[in-house]
Amino acid sequence: MPDIITLFTIEQIVQNREHVSAVELNDVTFGYGDTVAVEGVSLSVEEGEFLGILGPNGSGKTTLLHLMIGLKQPNRGVVRLFGQRAAEFEDGERVGYVAQRATDRGDAMPISVRETVLMGRFPHAGHSRIGGEDRAAVERALDRVGITDLADRPIDRLSGGQRQRTFIARALAAEADLLALDEPTVGVDVDSRTAFYDLLDELNAEGMTIVLIEHDVDILTTHVDTVACLNRRLYHHGDTASFLESDAIEEAYGRRSGVLDHHV
């Protein structure tokens, strides 16, 4: 019995002393049947970091993002979210996730902007009633992304950029610490796209940890501070400057890819 207590306290001390990353992947492998989608990836995302995931189509970017936030369990290796195993992570409100083309959902389903943002409070509220504090958080979030005047509109009457802001507001209302975005600006016009990335920069400057997938190398490298270049395995993981100097993109996309001529 005393041994167990000693072990426990030692582990606690180690944990306390250890610095906790927002996301930590240790030799993670995931496959669909016989097809390996992500192989031997180790990387960590520190709190306050802005990580961009880059890679050709079918390179496992979405799978990697899903592994990071616990939507998928690795076949091998360990994923930790804020120090806890991702599969056992329970603070749902700490992660705000916007799936690929998530914003299309409002096309057929009538739902207002405010209702969508209020969903961010659902993990806080559970089965109890939505209270004044929840409503206040929603109004703050709407105001922060600048869509207060659109709050009562149905989502299908918004532009692509406005919809993305709605989803970001949902994460803000949840008081999320980590934003996970899968190709957020697909179908968004160029101006709104720039404005959207500026918003992400601001949120990041305020301390929000952001992980996003983006296929456009130029816009990605302008905004993020770390790049993970993936094609099943990790070709590069480091700050944006080191990525731009490296050959990672040629290697990941394959040397004869047309994408290269444009960017190198």
Next chain:
Amino acid sequence: MSQDTADQTDESADTLADDVGPNRLLSSGRLRSGLEYLGLGVTGALAVAMLALVVFDWLQTFPGTPGAVGETGFEAYESAGRVVDSLLGTNVFWVSTTLRAVATGVLVGVMAPLVGAFLVHRQMALIGETLAHTAFAGVAVGVVVAGALGLSGSAGQLLLVALVVSAAAALGLQWLTAHTDTYGDVPIAITLAGSFAVATLVISWGEGAFPVAIDIRAFLFGDSAIITAGGARLVAVLTVVVVALVVVNYKQFLFITFDEQAARVARLNVGWYNSLLVVMTAVVVVGSMQILGVILVAGMLVIPSAAASQLAGSFRELLVLSVLFGQVSVLAGLVFALLADLPNGGAIILAGVCIYLAAVAVSGRSAGQLSVH
């Protein structure tokens, strides 16, 4: 309605031009939501009155004071029925079977569209149809169970067995969808055909083996004549349970309906809520079966919410309009069926389809959508 239509069209036009007159929008929106909540209040009052009818009907079966209270209460409804009769020039609304049919209809008109609103937007519209067929197999199994146990085989007993079979099938279907690689509607089609196959075999066999009389036609097409006091009581209980479950789990259902993956990330137990929703669907289906019939049950789940989806600007409004449209379909359909001496199920669903077509005609939602992008 026409005033509302004009406002709706103006509203979308304003939005498209991105030059919204906020005051006009606000006042028309207020009028509209005021009318909606008024309708909801009337529906709620009507539903409570119908629950009371079922309770009085039940109390009637007891001796002594409760029985007397029940009788007095039920007589009040019969008098109300006579008033309706004198207004419409009919002679049916005071009859107890009609009263039970109206009560069942009103309650079904509340719970089916409520659950249906979530099903439609989870793209599970056809699951109601499938579960209706499994419920039909459940009725057939009920005949055998009643026969084997020497029970009377009343509608209430058959529906109870149907409820168990249908709920089990709902969970089985859920499992099948999760554990097969086919498209979502393949397990649904297989279950639909499979359960109907079971029903046809069990009915043919049961008819020969047990002396329980069952009106298959009534269950297939819906017939107010088969709605017994027990059947109406079951629907009343199921309605209270379903409405309570929707109220308690509204947030969770809305989240998984709108964005299932984000709900997973928010660590909602998505599997549990999905199972709850399909079991609730089974419950609604069994409740609706007596009045609508197996083949038309899915219509009550889908049509009112589909019509409401054309007009609503928020999910809350969608739920309110779904229930209103469901209620109007039920009442209009029942009255028409009684006046014309035609089956309820067909009349109710057709009334719903008319509302849906009118909603499509006035909304211009799809047109608006295309020009926004």
